[in-house]
Amino acid sequence: MTQTFRIGVVAPASPLDPSVIDRTQGLVRELYPGGGVEVVFHPQCLEVFGHFAGDDDRRAGAFLDYANDDGFDAVWFGRGGYGSCRMVDAVLAGLTSAAWGKAYLGYSDMGTLLAALYGRGFSRVAHGPMASDLNRRGGAAAVARALSFLVEGAESSLEPSVSADGPPTAAFNITILAHLMGSPLLPDLTGHVLMLEEVGEYLYRMDRDLCQITGNAALAGVAGIRLGRCSDIPDNQPDFGQSEEEVMAHWCRRSGIPYLGRADIGHDVANKVVPFGRWPARP
Amino acid sequence: MTQTFRIGVVAPASPLDPSVIDRTQGLVRELYPGGGVEVVFHPQCLEVFGHFAGDDDRRAGAFLDYANDDGFDAVWFGRGGYGSCRMVDAVLAGLTSAAWGKAYLGYSDMGTLLAALYGRGFSRVAHGPMASDLNRRGGAAAVARALSFLVEGAESSLEPSVSADGPPTAAFNITILAHLMGSPLLPDLTGHVLMLEEVGEYLYRMDRDLCQITGNAALAGVAGIRLGRCSDIPDNQPDFGQSEEEVMAHWCRRSGIPYLGRADIGHDVANKVVPFGRWPARP
Numbered sequence: 001m002t003q004t005f006r007i008g009v010v011a012p013a014s015p016l017d018p019s020v021i022d023r024t025q026g027l028v029r030e031l032y033p034g035g036g037v038e039v040v041f042h043p044q045c046l047e048v049f050g051h052f053a054g055d056d057d058r059r060a061g062a063f064l065d066y067a068n069d070d071g072f073d074a075v076w077f078g079r080g081g082y083g084s085c086r087m088v089d090a091v092l093a094g095l096t097s098a099a100w101g102k103a104y105l106g107y108s109d110m111g112t113l114l115a116a117l118y119g120r121g122f123s124r125v126a127h128g129p130m131a132s133d134l135n136r137r138g139g140a141a142a143v144a145r146a147l148s149f150l151v152e153g154a155e156s157s158l159e160p161s162v163s164a165d166g167p168p169t170a171a172f173n174i175t176i177l178a179h180l181m182g183s184p185l186l187p188d189l190t191g192h193v194l195m196l197e198e199v200g201e202y203l204y205r206m207d208r209d210l211c212q213i214t215g216n217a218a219l220a221g222v223a224g225i226r227l228g229r230c231s232d233i234p235d236n237q238p239d240f241g242q243s244e245e246e247v248m249a250h251w252c253r254r255s256g257i258p259y260l261g262r263a264d265i266g267h268d269v270a271n272k273v274v275p276f277g278r279w280p281a282r283p
Numbered sequence: 284m285t286q287t288f289r290i291g292v293v294a295p296a297s298p299l300d301p302s303v304i305d306r307t308q309g310l311v312r313e314l315y316p317g318g319g320v321e322v323v324f325h326p327q328c329l330e331v332f333g334h335f336a337g338d339d340d341r342r343a344g345a346f347l348d349y350a351n352d353d354g355f356d357a358v359w360f361g362r363g364g365y366g367s368c369r370m371v372d373a374v375l376a377g378l379t380s381a382a383w384g385k386a387y388l389g390y391s392d393m394g395t396l397l398a399a400l401y402g403r404g405f406s407r408v409a410h411g412p413m414a415s416d417l418n419r420r421g422g423a424a425a426v427a428r429a430l431s432f433l434v435e436g437a438e439s440s441l442e443p444s445v446s447a448d449g450p451p452t453a454a455f456n457i458t459i460l461a462h463l464m465g466s467p468l469l470p471d472l473t474g475h476v477l478m479l480e481e482v483g484e485y486l487y488r489m490d491r492d493l494c495q496i497t498g499n500a501a502l503a504g505v506a507g508i509r510l511g512r513c514s515d516i517p518d519n520q521p522d523f524g525q526s527e528e529e530v531m532a533h534w535c536r537r538s539g540i541p542y543l544g545r546a547d548i549g550h551d552v553a554n555k556v557v558p559f560g561r562w563p564a565r566p
Contacts (some may be wrong), residue, residue, distance in 0.1 A: 049524075050520075050521060050522060050523055050524030050525070051519065051521060051523050051524065053485055082487045082490075082491065085491060085494045085495075086490075086494065096427075103558075115530065125287055156406050178461075178462070179461070179491055179492075179494070179495045180495075181465030181466070181495075182464030182465030182466075182469075182499045182501070183464070183465075183495065183498055183499070183502070184498075186465075204334055204365045207365075207369075208365065208368060208462055209462075210371065211368045211462070212368075212462045212463075212464075212465065212466065215466055215467075216466070217465075217467070218465065236334065236336060238331075238333060239333060239334075240334050241332075241333030241334065242333070271360045
């Protein structure tokens with residue numbers, strides 16, 4: 001580790017809004033005026049290839065540029081969207097020992113990469129805010145939380161039910177986790193408290209995803225599920241007749257997985273950090 | 284089997300438009316004026332419980348009423364929508380020997396039930412039109428095709444690539460098959476030609492589903508994939524840059540599954556019948 005804590009930002013799915021870069025750098029200077037933190041955006045973050053921030057090879061290559069570089073302490077995802085499932089195999093095939101000790105932070109579509117890295121035994125993988133959260137009203141708080149987690153391992157950034165003495169944890173967007181069912185990328189989550197959040201999906205789709213997730217034998221051993229925020233739910237036609245929490249509790253009852261209440265995560269600026277496994281104390 | 288060919292209709296997901304019943308009966312009288320075919324709609328088809336045609340127990344019970352009744356030669360699904368994944372376990376737990384020899388026909392959300400029955404060794408399961416297709420312009424042709432398949436086993440109703448001497452087949456809606464990944468309900472499709480269709484989904488979602496489907500080890504042994512029609516695709520923002528066939532061919536290339544071209548199935552009146560496995564010659 002260098003004297004300066006160096007964070008490399010890549011975009012494995014959709015491209016960044018260019019203005020996010022300057023605003024992030026401004027916030028970093030404000031939060032860490034001594035210059036102890038440097039955030040470096042890979043040029044790939046701004047590339048555009050149809051739906052994606054560069055083609056699959058380019059996005060995988062950019063991830064590996066930073067993950068395999070000893071000069072970075074953390075890889076921070078710039079934005080979600082869609083695309084990490086298309087390049088994750090190339091990432092796994094290209095990781096070197098330099099990638100091992102770094103922290104990795106993101107959420108939403110990035111859940112595919114977080115799952116794959118955690119499944120490979122990476123121990124500093126976490127679900128939490130990304131640079132593009134600056135585009136939300138009040139987003140500076142989310143980005144400051146992400147930075148304080150990466151740089152200082154700040155306990156205040158953690159989802160409140162996370163505890164060093166408690167069970168291991170993991171967090172996912174519901175749609176992304178449903179798409180890991182039957183995949184070799186799904187890590188062993190036995191004994192973990194699983195926190196799930198959603199955005200922009202009809203309740204009938206959440207219901208269908210949760211049927212798939214809670215019905216999967218590989219998840220039968222989770223310690224329990226907490227439900228994060230489910231925002232921007234389109235109106236179901238006809239009315240679904242159940243809230244998102246009733247839907248979640250229904251599938252927990254049916255599957256025998258304990259429902260543990262709400263989690264303080266979601267597609268919003270209050271999104272707290274959830275480590276995969278147990279977050280090791282920083283040296 | 285009675286002298287009259289008796290078809291029982293149930294709705295394991297969403298409720299039927301009541302007018303479909305009379306119109307179906309009218310069409311049956313027209314197509315089979317001798318009275319050799321009787322179509323019986325279970326009263327459950329018209330029940331409404333929020334999103335569903337009755338609650339989960341009611342829908343499973345109605346299915347079992349007809350599947351386990353020796354007086355019916357076939358169980359025909361009235362409509363898709365959403366809901367069969369919620370009641371399929373109760374169906375599997377309640378099947379008796381009377382259910383074994385019947386034909387079962389439907390598509391879309393019904394794929395979950397077709398998969399589960401085929402996985403249990405039911406040999407007369409098929410993907411094809413439902414009564415509610417009468418609500419499409421020209422839908423009488425679709426319903427007549429379904430009836431001629433059920434009653435006469437008419438070859439003219441079959442998807443053109445289906446052949447008694449060819450490989451076994453199966454067909455699914457892409458979203459529904461993606462939700463069977465990691466599920467014990469997924470049947471062994473080794474050696475099968477898999478035909479896939481979609482309706483109303485963004486291309487990025489089709490891409491994500493096909494990543495999951497073609498990446499699943501259980502499907503590595505399929506003989507190949509044919510792509511049915513993908514209709515009512517909402518505009519991707521930004522443009523996805525690939526057609527649905529390019530997306531399908533991409534995932535086939537990546538997974539090593541042969542892409543075999545188009546299939547004559549879809550959410551439309553031209554939707555042909557695809558047997559699960561090989562359709563036995565009628566006695």
